[in-house]
Amino acid sequence: MGQGFIQKAYGNIVMLEIPSFNKTGLVRHGFSTRIGGAGKKPYDTLNLACHVGDYPETVIHNRRAVCRALETEIEQMVTAQQVHGSVIRVVGQEHAGAGAFTYDTALPDTDGLVTNVPGLLLATFYADCVPLFIFDPVKQVIASVHAGWKGTLSGIGAEALRKMSQVFGSSPGDCLAGIAPSIGRCCYEVDEMVSGPFRRQYGWWEDVMTPCAGGKVRLDLPGANRNILVQAGIRPDNVEISQICTSCSQDILFSYRGSQGVTGRMGAFIMLRPQSATKKGE
Template identity: 35%
Template sequence: MNIGFKHHIVGNLEYLTIPCFDETGVVTHCFTSRTGGTSSGECQALNLGFNRNDTRENVLNNFRIITQQINVDYRNLVFSNQVHEDNIASITMQDGGKGITVESDIRGVDGLITSERGVPLVTFYADCVPLFFLDPIKGVIALSHSGWRGTVKKIGEKTIYKMINEYGCCVDNILTAIGPSIGKCHFEVDEPVVGQFFKSFGKNAEEFIEEKKNKKYHIDLWRANVLQFQQAGIKDEHITVAQECTYCNEKLYFSHRRDKGKTGSLAAIMQLV
């Protein structure tokens, strides 16, 4: 397994990429931080969520800033609307701009997948787990938003199976990555949530759940998603984990839990070139 994303600093802007994805030369991608944008207040500075306490002008300008760095046309971005489910939409060139320049009809979706070049996919985060997928041989990419509900529903595993069954990918070629998100250190839940993980993962849930005092538990969502990748057949050397907690790093990341909902949105962006 590989640990760590690469940090890029351009002026006040900081963003992250996945080293093994960079090495393929077939994608441009990033995971954003909160630095280098034009938003203010609770959304300072690179907020990418239109549903936050921010102006549309600021968000559009922030998208222009980050997409310029990774050579993506922001007008072609395709958004998921993220409802904490396990639905994954197949995206084509005809979907370009949905969510940013035109109203989107992509509903009830937390994962996006495409095999077409020049179609930039976008998913949003403020503690939930960003999942990246790339088959550099077949030319297929996917992004999936995996909060605790998505992790219970195994959207990561389902994304891999969709790549294999619908796009003809070979599991031995698929590269995966888990981006910055809330760590086990700060993801505390109660018994009903833990019960859902045991129902989904069975005894394997013991690997990523730690019981604390007063019937509270800490869950390692990174490990839970790694387990899904492994169970789907992904090679250990094809798994990268950022191991950066959004809650812990206030200077670099927005965090819904830390900021009690008054925060901005980070984004995962990826496009075949």
């Protein structure tokens, strides 16, 4: 593991970024915090999701602000409905704007987005689930993947890599990955209904579970996702994990569990830089 994620400020907006991604000069990306938006409680302040009860005009204002920080426009954003499935969709310029202004125009039955089109902004939204960033700097392909416990159980991170290989010829050994803040092992207690299938699915289940009272366990979802990505061929050194737990850090992040379900969402954003921007370099 390297240095994890770093904080970067763009005016009032604070984003978490992966240094190895920035080093390539080929992508713009970031995981937003709750800092720097216009939202009121319980969506204070940088809620980026349309479907959680916040005012639509506030969400769009916030999305525009994040797009400015990333040097792009909201019309370039592509979003997924995130149904806790395992479908990865390859998207192109024809999908630009999908779900940018309303949830119902987001891509249905989709939890992960892959593209090789520069300037297209892949966006997925979170409050506890695990955000996966994957970037192949050789073939110049990116993915943004939503992994809740169901997606993690089905190995959605590995599925994204398979899709990148199939469609674009990516080799997992070339890929970089980042696992942005999610609920940590410290705060994610689950019962047998969740832990049982993990034990049956993954030989390394003991790495990611801590037994606790009443037959429950505390599950390390980011750790499970790291194992899944490494098993799928990404080099361990190329996976950056944020050590921040959403539920423990509600001063800067939204947490679904930590707020009993009514709260905003952070966004995971990634875009291949348009040609003219890459020429200028960092």
